[in-house]
Amino acid sequence: MVQITIDGKKIDVPEGITILEAARRNGIYIPTLCFHPRLTYFGGCRLCIVEVKGFLRPVTACTTTVNKDMEVNTSTAELEELRKLILELILSDHPHDCMLCEKAGACTLQELAYTYGVDGFQFAGERRRYSKRDGNPFIERDLEKCILCGRCVKVCREIQGVEAIDFGYRGFKAKICTNFEEDLDCEFCGQCVQVCPTGALTGKLWARKGRQMSLREVETVCPYCGTGCNITVHVNRNEIAKVTAREDSWNEGWLCVKGRFGYRFANSPERLTVPLIRKVPRGEGAPEKVEDLFREATWEEALDLVASRLLEIKEAHGPDSIAGLSSARCTNEENYLFQKFIRAVVGTNNVDHCARL
Amino acid sequence: MENNVVIRVCMGPAGIAAGGRDVLERFREALASAGLDASVKEHCSSHQVGCLGLCARDVLVEVHTDGQKHTYQYVKPDMVERIVTEHIAGGKPVSEWLVDDSFDAFYEKQVKVVLSHCGVLDPEDIDDYIASGGYEAIGRILKKCLPEMVIDEIKASGLRGRGGAGFPTGLKWELAREAAGDRKYMICNADEGDPGAFMDRAVIEGNPHAVIEGMMIGAFSIGASKGYVYIRAEYPLAVERLKLAIAQARKKGLLGKAILGTKFSFDIEIKLGAGAFVCGEETALIASIEGERGMPRSKPPFPVNRGLWQCPTVINNVETLANIPYIMRKGASWFASYGTEKSRGTKVFALTGKIRNTGLIEVPMGITLREILYDIGGGTESGKEIKAVQTGGPSGGCIPASMFDLHVDYESLAKVGSIVGSGGMIVLDEDDCMVNMARYFIQFTQAESCGKCVPCRVGTKRVLEILDRITQGRGRPDDIAKLERLCKGIKSTSLCGLGQTAPNPVLSTLKYFREEYEAHIIDKKCPARVCKALLTYWILEETCTGCGACRRACPAEAISGEKKKPHRIDPEKCIRCGMCYEVCKFSSVERE
Amino acid sequence: MKKKLDQILKKYHKRNENIIFLLQEVQESFGYIPREAIDYFARKLQIAPSKFYGVATFYAQFRLTPMGKNNITVCCGTACHVRGAERIISGLRRELGLDGENDTTEDGEFTLEEVACLGTCSFAPVVLVNGDVRGRANADRLVKEIRKMKKK
Numbered sequence A: 001m002v003q004i005t006i007d008g009k010k011i012d013v014p015e016g017i018t019i020l021e022a023a024r025r026n027g028i029y030i031p032t033l034c035f036h037p038r039l040t041y042f043g044g045c046r047l048c049i050v051e052v053k054g055f056l057r058p059v060t061a062c063t064t065t066v067n068k069d070m071e072v073n074t075s076t077a078e079l080e081e082l083r084k085l086i087l088e089l090i091l092s093d094h095p096h097d098c099m100l101c102e103k104a105g106a107c108t109l110q111e112l113a114y115t116y117g118v119d120g121f122q123f124a125g126e127r128r129r130y131s132k133r134d135g136n137p138f139i140e141r142d143l144e145k146c147i148l149c150g151r152c153v154k155v156c157r158e159i160q161g162v163e164a165i166d167f168g169y170r171g172f173k174a175k176i177c178t179n180f181e182e183d184l185d186c187e188f189c190g191q192c193v194q195v196c197p198t199g200a201l202t203g204k205l206w207a208r209k210g211r212q213m214s215l216r217e218v219e220t221v222c223p224y225c226g227t228g229c230n231i232t233v234h235v236n237r238n239e240i241a242k243v244t245a246r247e248d249s250w251n252e253g254w255l256c257v258k259g260r261f262g263y264r265f266a267n268s269p270e271r272l273t274v275p276l277i278r279k280v281p282r283g284e285g286a287p288e289k290v291e292d293l294f295r296e297a298t299w300e301e302a303l304d305l306v307a308s309r310l311l312e313i314k315e316a317h318g319p320d321s322i323a324g325l326s327s328a329r330c331t332n333e334e335n336y337l338f339q340k341f342i343r344a345v346v347g348t349n350n351v352d353h354c355a356r357l
Numbered sequence B: 001m002e003n004n005v006v007i008r009v010c011m012g013p014a015g016i017a018a019g020g021r022d023v024l025e026r027f028r029e030a031l032a033s034a035g036l037d038a039s040v041k042e043h044c045s046s047h048q049v050g051c052l053g054l055c056a057r058d059v060l061v062e063v064h065t066d067g068q069k070h071t072y073q074y075v076k077p078d079m080v081e082r083i084v085t086e087h088i089a090g091g092k093p094v095s096e097w098l099v100d101d102s103f104d105a106f107y108e109k110q111v112k113v114v115l116s117h118c119g120v121l122d123p124e125d126i127d128d129y130i131a132s133g134g135y136e137a138i139g140r141i142l143k144k145c146l147p148e149m150v151i152d153e154i155k156a157s158g159l160r161g162r163g164g165a166g167f168p169t170g171l172k173w174e175l176a177r178e179a180a181g182d183r184k185y186m187i188c189n190a191d192e193g194d195p196g197a198f199m200d201r202a203v204i205e206g207n208p209h210a211v212i213e214g215m216m217i218g219a220f221s222i223g224a225s226k227g228y229v230y231i232r233a234e235y236p237l238a239v240e241r242l243k244l245a246i247a248q249a250r251k252k253g254l255l256g257k258a259i260l261g262t263k264f265s266f267d268i269e270i271k272l273g274a275g276a277f278v279c280g281e282e283t284a285l286i287a288s289i290e291g292e293r294g295m296p297r298s299k300p301p302f303p304v305n306r307g308l309w310q311c312p313t314v315i316n317n318v319e320t321l322a323n324i325p326y327i328m329r330k331g332a333s334w335f336a337s338y339g340t341e342k343s344r345g346t347k348v349f350a351l352t353g354k355i356r357n358t359g360l361i362e363v364p365m366g367i368t369l370r371e372i373l374y375d376i377g378g379g380t381e382s383g384k385e386i387k388a389v390q391t392g393g394p395s396g397g398c399i400p401a402s403m404f405d406l407h408v409d410y411e412s413l414a415k416v417g418s419i420v421g422s423g424g425m426i427v428l429d430e431d432d433c434m435v436n437m438a439r440y441f442i443q444f445t446q447a448e449s450c451g452k453c454v455p456c457r458v459g460t461k462r463v464l465e466i467l468d469r470i471t472q473g474r475g476r477p478d479d480i481a482k483l484e485r486l487c488k489g490i491k492s493t494s495l496c497g498l499g500q501t502a503p504n505p506v507l508s509t510l511k512y513f514r515e516e517y518e519a520h521i522i523d524k525k526c527p528a529r530v531c532k533a534l535l536t537y538w539i540l541e542e543t544c545t546g547c548g549a550c551r552r553a554c555p556a557e558a559i560s561g562e563k564k565k566p567h568r569i570d571p572e573k574c575i576r577c578g579m580c581y582e583v584c585k586f587s588s589v590e591r592e
Numbered sequence C: 001m002k003k004k005l006d007q008i009l010k011k012y013h014k015r016n017e018n019i020i021f022l023l024q025e026v027q028e029s030f031g032y033i034p035r036e037a038i039d040y041f042a043r044k045l046q047i048a049p050s051k052f053y054g055v056a057t058f059y060a061q062f063r064l065t066p067m068g069k070n071n072i073t074v075c076c077g078t079a080c081h082v083r084g085a086e087r088i089i090s091g092l093r094r095e096l097g098l099d100g101e102n103d104t105t106e107d108g109e110f111t112l113e114e115v116a117c118l119g120t121c122s123f124a125p126v127v128l129v130n131g132d133v134r135g136r137a138n139a140d141r142l143v144k145e146i147r148k149m150k151k152k
């Protein structure tokens, strides 16, 4: 532990952490844009500048580690003026279309612009223009809104290990690029979408489905596999608008393509909402229309049918003629009950699970 | 008399550009055909020397005969024959081609340390360097010294980095020596990206072994066994000579394992830059050697603690390193006897622009600008007043004539808003527009910004846009205030040295030449008549002969007139390119 | 092409080199960096192609499209700037009909490049025509030279 002073407050913090971490742990706010707690630091947005006694110019809190007896000021008139200038510069190269942006209401950049009272017209000048739209099916890449914080590049490399994107070009022309700037063709985990602090990266499926203030958030578990990622389902008028994950969940906010973008079955008109019972017995050929093959039933009727058929089979051929295969999508409790049912009720050890490879 | 004839042809970059190679070849031919070959072969050597200094008078040729030296200037291949027959064979120098007195004045105020052997030694022959005392220092150090002793000596010499920031070299080495880690690296920064600077190139081309020896001494002091020279690919001759020098040093057992029978092992690898100015910045340079995009990272941690592949690394400039062998040979106090208290030794500058004697000069620190510009530089060629001098390239500033008594050292230049920098010195006269100058440098840094951090990436772009509109006559009253706010912000919030210094040319011209900005913005006039959009062109009827040169040259077909009758420029069609002004042989095109 | 790329790869392994080296060698051999080279190296070395692209677009030395047959390089160093490099460039661009960011004429005959200081400031402005130095250059003379080259 070392003692440092932040804004006149003496605090003890562990050695080796950054000024930003020290401040956050002690409830002191420092604005940031490029910093992300789970990624290596970058130090590009320069918003987190603080004054440290003994240094000629401001240093970035996100990259500077604390030293014994360090004296830090996080907010002086000069620092705030510099932050304001930085935001003005970022916004001078940013489309002014928050009214249409998917990210509005959940956008770090918008929030900072609001806090600092900056509109970005002070230094109006050339803006980057990109006419080509990325044709991939999942991720909208509106790079005119990109602030080049590098989070997406780092998450793709450091967390996902895919490296589909990297910085390209330099200076004012710098741009996040795929190889030869082709359409994104990757795992589509959407990790980059999750970490982007602006509206540059959004889900294509989310478009016009509702922005943050009109969404109801429901915490649940991803239904796809046994990993059981915690997800937040954003619901608008009883329809899923998007899925995200919280950084403070055990999966740290990371998801895969299925969890993040594979939710449309929930509101699909083709989704089964009632049990169906077969009208035509097996082996007699399937009729043209689904309605002629199945009829709708109640759960009671359907479960009764299953129970009576199992019983028939067991009586005719013995319990070992039956086997149970369970799913990785079920919870532990469901899987426990299932094997109990097969062993104790049916009376066989023929039970397995698709993830037991 | 042929026995002691030595001919030196300047083969520095400028010498070669002026046709040095042809001259050299012609000398060889002429000497051979004059039948001077038998004894010539042995004694008459035409060294391919590095830069002799006064590039403006290239090709320079020195003829040494029996202890006498004659220097010819502006030598063309067709002049060689006469020099050979009259001077070398006949013993009578061709007096009208010899240099005049002002040539000597050029050398009087200079003190050559780094350049002392450039142009004297054959850079392609290690024995020449050894014969002049080269590799003596490292030999002695390896046998008799502890690394700490070397570091103390360098500290005592007061040597500071010549690459820009002026960090004390001894201290840098000490920090790297003390840093934890068993693998350490010694890097020579030969990226020399400053436009208008070419001293590092001259040093490598003229005396590559001094740089190698300097690196060896540094490596021994910090405990490195591997070194890199990061050099611009745009310097093919320097690369070639360095490669050759390294190969020769390896052959002599000066590089490699167990050097000179001691435990010290060290080898050098050359890395070619790929065209990015920002890679001169230490952390970007490291990224580039690692094969990455040259984007700087925040310091601390400094390279001396975590550099190349996370190991302690010292990065020194070419000139810094070339000083080292001389300091170790002649002693710290000898070196420290030159210069001022805080800036010891000498510094090489590249004098360019509106000055008579362009080229490389080496002067003791603390010399005044006036001495450099008038005694060494010889004033302007045109006789016009020098208005200002720009030092430090795109990271430096413009210093006005009223301050020419300023002493050239790190602190004094910093105080007036410029820097010593790598040593570019551009002389400007009344025909140079300071706003345009500032615009030029910002355009350079803006194009070279790596794009990592906001103030530099977007800020320099906005500064350039504002300067663009000012020089195009669209300046707005609040533009000066905007420039000041932007520049100060970029300076204090940028991540690396590039952004932190990029505003200097603008801030210094705003400080000393504010009235030129105001003239552009308010009166829509360019006092130096440089900014095209603010000029009008017309033809003087009295002197126009109607030759039609301007009419043919005008790309906008704005000029009309019958043959042999005065021509006229249509101001509506004129695009202000200035072609007519350039081609008119009768100075009949006027502009304002 | 594959044979050449394999040769480069061999050198890369032997010298323990990096991506920049690979790209420099490719450019040296082909005059530009063909897409296939990046894809090939990426596959062979298991390095993400996006990384190659990032490096190739960062450094000014690298070109992703072929060069023109004739190469004109104008030095834009400070001394050349002071002595009128800009006028030369605008003159040449006009003569070659280059607009926007194009540096190569449509017929692939000429490439006009601007470089930072060539280090021969005392001959400013300096222009290289297919590698040959033209010291104290002026737009007029160069335009004439280009017209002659066009005729050939």
Ligand SMILES: Cc1cc2nc3c(=O)[nH]c(=O)nc-3n(C[C@H](O)[C@H](O)[C@H](O)COP(=O)(O)O)c2cc1C
Pocket (backbone or CB within 6 Å): B160, B161, B162, B163, B164, B165, B166, B167, B169, B189, B190, B191, B192, B193, B194, B277, B278, B279, B280, B281, B282, B315, B316, B317, B318, B320, B321, B422, B496, B497, B498
């Ligand atoms: C944008 C930028 C470009 C630089 N270019 C060079 C260069 O071309 N050559 C050089 O020696 N130092 C250059 N430097 C300075 C180096 O970062 C570094 O300070 C220097 O090489 C250290 O060597 P020294 O202590 O011997 O001066 C540059 C710095 C910056 C910020």
Ligand code: SF4
Pocket (backbone or CB within 6 Å): A145, A146, A147, A148, A149, A150, A151, A152, A153, A176, A192, A195, A196, A197, A198, A200, A201
């Ligand atoms: S796309 Fe988003 S995450 Fe990626 S660099 Fe741009 S702003 Fe940052």
Ligand code: SF4
Pocket (backbone or CB within 6 Å): B278, B295, B296, B448, B449, B450, B451, B452, B453, B454, B456, B457, B494, B495, B496, B497, B498, B499, B500
């Ligand atoms: S100051 Fe400029 S060059 Fe340096 S890191 Fe920032 S953007 Fe890159």
Ligand code: FES
Pocket (backbone or CB within 6 Å): A031, A032, A033, A034, A035, A042, A043, A044, A045, A046, A047, A048, A049, A060, A061, A062, A063
């Ligand atoms: S958060 Fe520190 S620089 Fe962006």
